[in-house]
Amino acid sequence: MTDKNKGKPKATAQGATSTNKTKKSLVKVVVVEDVGKWVSPSAKQEFYIDESATFPTINFEIDTQEPPPYAWKWSISWDAKVGTREGGSRGKKLKTFTESGTFDSNDKKWTADVNKKVVGGKLTVEVTAGASKFKRFVIIKGKNPSEQSVKDLLATISDVKGFEKIITQESHFKNFINSDGEPIVAFDGGYGLTQMTTPAPTYMQVWNWKENVKGGCSLYQQKQKAAKAHLGQSKRTYTDEQLKLETWSRWNGGSYHVWDDKTKQWVRNDNILCDTETGNIGWDMTKEDNKDKTEADLHKRDKGEYKKPPAKKDRKWTYTGICYADHLNQE
Numbered sequence: 001m002t003d004k005n006k007g008k009p010k011a012t013a014q015g016a017t018s019t020n021k022t023k024k025s026l027v028k029v030v031v032v033e034d035v036g037k038w039v040s041p042s043a044k045q046e047f048y049i050d051e052s053a054t055f056p057t058i059n060f061e062i063d064t065q066e067p068p069p070y071a072w073k074w075s076i077s078w079d080a081k082v083g084t085r086e087g088g089s090r091g092k093k094l095k096t097f098t099e100s101g102t103f104d105s106n107d108k109k110w111t112a113d114v115n116k117k118v119v120g121g122k123l124t125v126e127v128t129a130g131a132s133k134f135k136r137f138v139i140i141k142g143k144n145p146s147e148q149s150v151k152d153l154l155a156t157i158s159d160v161k162g163f164e165k166i167i168t169q170e171s172h173f174k175n176f177i178n179s180d181g182e183p184i185v186a187f188d189g190g191y192g193l194t195q196m197t198t199p200a201p202t203y204m205q206v207w208n209w210k211e212n213v214k215g216g217c218s219l220y221q222q223k224q225k226a227a228k229a230h231l232g233q234s235k236r237t238y239t240d241e242q243l244k245l246e247t248w249s250r251w252n253g254g255s256y257h258v259w260d261d262k263t264k265q266w267v268r269n270d271n272i273l274c275d276t277e278t279g280n281i282g283w284d285m286t287k288e289d290n291k292d293k294t295e296a297d298l299h300k301r302d303k304g305e306y307k308k309p310p311a312k313k314d315r316k317w318t319y320t321g322i323c324y325a326d327h328l329n330q331e
Helices: 147-155 163-171 203-208 209-229 240-252 295-305 322-331
Strands: 038-040 046-049 060-061 070-081 093-105 107-109 121-127 132-142 257-260 265-268 272-274 281-284
Touching: 060 281, 070 203, 093 203, 147 163, 147 209, 147 295, 163 209, 163 240, 163 322, 203 209, 209 240, 240 257, 240 322, 272 322, 281 322
Parallel strands: 046 132
Antiparallel strands: 038 060, 060 107, 070 093, 070 121, 121 132, 257 265, 272 281
């Protein structure tokens, strides 16, 4: 038999990769992420959502002699990996946020408009122009607002008195880690300035600090409404200070006050002893494992498990809104 392709060049797919021919060998496959000739932007160029939460101007333009129309396709994605402090490495990936779109155009240029949303991550753009293919990606990061800008926004929203203390505690008025330009992500799925967890924030609420604050304020208002209902039941009265503590406690989880029939007033639930070296960890002193022990005894026993908590059913300590509220009140 003769080789019909002998002497002829082999066809290769544009943007494809190759492997070796050794059976059972390990091969690193490299995916080509840049295809075709582009006028702009530069490959892997970085852009920033600015301090006012404005999406950057990114002009994509292909260099081609092919006639229109041109088929455009774009996608932006971001892997949300745990990270809460400057200089620290990102940890476990919690989820991937994505947006995408397609359109046809007679223009070789497109100013990126990702569904009119302010989001970041890896923006990939592909264009088909006749027989030609184009592909390029850029990176979009975020810059933090000033503390005063956040406070100015809070001043325009009703029924959020005391919320600035929560933002201070949760993020110190930062939505992004400066060293990598990505949003703060806590191990429990808390995102950005307000550490939104439940309900889970949208892509835009994670990357647009203004939307993050508005979403957090909406939740705070719900917690405050529940606090008022609890404290005002049976036409009972309460002070502004009690409302503040009850709202803070419910933000982190659970009620702060119990009704004292003897004094006919709301009092702190003293069944909870707090670890004052932490922000929201304490012990239910009605549990047999914790009875007749001091804070020092309990801290020494349990501190090794704070970073890697065991299953709740085995845990002798607890995250509690009561301790969270006490901590905020002392700051």
